Amino acid sequence: IATCNDAGAIEPAMRSRFAEFVICAPTDSQMPAIAHSVYRTRRAHASWGVAFPERLADQVANEFKGCTPRELAGLIEAAAAHAASCRRTQIQVSDVQAAREAYARRTTPAPQRVGFI
Numbered sequence: 001i002a003t004c005n006d007a008g009a010i011e012p013a014m015r016s017r018f019a020e021f022v023i024c025a026p027t028d029s030q031m032p033a034i035a036h037s038v039y040r041t042r043r044a045h046a047s048w049g050v051a052f053p054e055r056l057a058d059q060v061a062n063e064f065k066g067c068t069p070r071e072l073a074g075l076i077e078a079a080a081a082h083a084a085s086c087r088r089t090q091i092q093v094s095d096v097q098a099a100r101e102a103y104a105r106r107t108t109p110a111p112q113r114v115g116f117i
Contacts, residue, residue, distance in 0.1 A: 026069065032061040035072060039091075042076050051089045052080060063096040075099045 004010060007020060026034055039056040043049035060079075064072050078099035079091045086095075 028065040031065045031067065031072070032058065034069060035061040035064040035076070038069070038072050039076050042073065042080075046077070046080070048080055048084060051084075053090055056091060060091050060093055060096060063093055071103070075103060078102055 002018060007015060036056055039061075040054070043052055043054070056076075064075065067075060075096060076091075076099075079095040082095040082098045082102075083089070083091050088095075
């Protein structure tokens with residue numbers, strides 16, 4: 001079993017050994033249900049989980065539309081951390097927004113500098 005983002009980048013000899021299944025990205029209408037599922041899993045396995053409610057608020061789950069499932073997991077962790085840093089035990093919409101801003105700062109490449117010695 002293997003996964004990849006671009007099957008065309010795999011050598012044909014290797015690719016011929018796999019049965020390929022194309023999995024479409026989740027739609028915006030599917031993301032809230034995925035967000036609830038990922039939150040439950042993260043909460044169950046994280047040390048912070050016992051302090052947070054069992055269910056993510058629906059309005060918070062709706063904030064994850066447009067995310068990939070991989071981004072979603074990181075954003076949930078970051079949103080929980082932001083809530084905890086504000087001394088709250090429930091993720092709010094503002095926590096998701098703060099997590100998105102932090103994620104954007106991490107993924108924005110720094111300007112290239114040219115220097116001479």
